[in-house]
Amino acid sequence: MKRMKSLFIMCFIFVMIFSLAACNSTSDKTASTKPASNGGGSKSGDVGTVNIGYTGPLSGPAAFYGKRTLNGISMAADEINSAGGFEVGGKKYKLNIVSLDDKYLPNEAGANAKRLMQENKTPIIFTPHSGGVFALQVFNQQDKFIIGAYTSEPKVSDVGNKLTVRIPPRYDGYLKPFTDYAMDKFGKKIAFLPTASQYGKDWSAKLKPYWEKQGGKVVYNSSIDFAKETDFFTIVTNALKEKPDVLFIGGASEPTAKVAKQARELGFKGGFIIMDQAKLDEMKKITGGYDALNGAIGVMPLVDSDEAAVPEYVKNYKAKYNEDPGSEAGLNYIGMYAFVEAMKAAGSVDDVEKIRANMQKGLDNLPDKAKVYNIPKIGEDGGFESKLVVAAVENGKIVPIQVK
């Protein structure tokens, strides 16, 4: 009897867990299939549907990041659909975003991509992490789909995969402007305190030789595991003991901001080099203003960008998702538009080689409203070659920094 009872409780817990999980996926589904069903209602016979795949972290600690990247894609798709879809080869098409959760794990991303191909025949699959991109690159050329790679990891475009489109600029482009600015303003001694992720380590590995080549010195080289540390005071104290002029920090914006704030509390007066994963405007919310971040150099926040399309985009995004868009949303938004334009230019929605070959035309034909970043060109390696937009914080204000 007791055993039955405990069995019942266990079942109950599992039912709760599964029903919760089910809630999640149904809400995602309705969100993503809505546009397509709208289209079906008006002219069901001659409107085709193009499924666009997405695999990214939609649960777990990186869920907010996954959501933001997905928001960018969905927003572009919704806009295209509500404008009546797009025409390829005389036929109207609408977009349908199919999103799957991979919990930030490369193996899950791979499984999701297989599923997306089999169930939805998605010509394009977006994924917002380098691990996922590497996993997909194993079979995307055989299975014929384009990876919409949202990662600034240069390696994803260096491996010679012909069907990978890297959306953000590669991060090694930031080394020079960041180093020049920080050395010029503050000095040659730097302490490394980035996140302990693979991405943070890759960044450190690139920044260190560059900084030393410019005559600088790395006085402290460590990393912080944001998933394990409750308090950063200890490590920041140790880094500051070496009297650095500049701190290299980075990772998700919010914990990075806490590191910066605690460094200031401990009396640090120098500058910050902020890895491109963290965004100045999101950090500001944690530090309570830009003053604590004076002397920081990082990626220009999208909301402060001077591109013509930005104000309208920020307004629409805010109305839809009730927060300021970051580059995660903005770049994926452009990415989605560029793919649609490339399909138009290619005259096909499923010949992926042709779509990839027409990506340059896709970028050329971008509608004005989609140009929230200036991306003139896609390189041979499949990376978007956008103009780097770098900003520094001076006297509590964002100042654009010209990249030479």
Next chain:
Amino acid sequence: MEILIQQLFNGLTIGSVYALVALGLTLVYGILHIPNFAHGALYMMGGYVTLTMMTKFGLHYWIAIFVSIIVVGLIGVLMERLVFHPLREAPPIHDKIAAIGILLFLEAFAQKIWGADYQSMPTPYESVVQIFGLTITMQRLLIVIAAIVVMILLYLFLKKTYTGATIIAMSQNREGANLVGVNTNKVAMLTFMISGGLAAIASSLSAPINLVFPGMGQLVILKAFVIIILGGMGSIPGAIVGGYILGFSESLGATYISNDYKDIIAFVLLVIILTVKPTGLFSKGGH
């Protein structure tokens, strides 16, 4: 020298948080012999409840903490009633599985209600104090002092009150306590209530120096388990001393040995202590 004092203070801060979390864990273990893996989730719920009380209802920090203690305490009681109580005759493995189930449930629940993003808890004690080259923020000082006050109160409650004595009695011998007329159900619920309350205090105090997010419980729960093993499962002084040992070993180890190996230092310490005293520092002979 300044660095040493600064790091001792840092170790004291983090050790206080660890000790508070470990106390809740060890109390439940001592009385019900359940390794409550969901304790980290209670810690997380405490952070969110305090934050919500402050931002949505505009309550003062202390009142918000008080509400949080009550709410999380009640979640603890609910957990005991709905899950652990019905499982009390089941094989011990069922408790463990159930605890992991609760952990997953609460984390998913928090993500559903509050979203997955990092949130920052404001505190009225932002100011920075410099004494003899030592940098202290008021919040950190508060953590250290509040932890000591809570420990003293808990000690007085357990040693000086009748209800507290029933908890001790039950941890020493459950059947014996039952025989002399202690209501074991009530004591079990009370223990979960206190355990939840301690988790809420720990997270509400430490959240302003870190962030509030669904996975925040995982920052401390693993360490809390190390602490109670080190201190002796179910031992209250063990949890306190173990918490400070771990806090100091992390901060001093990171400073004088290597930051990258500081977790290893804590575990080496655990190995050494368990080699010398296999049952932990303060274990009772009975178990």
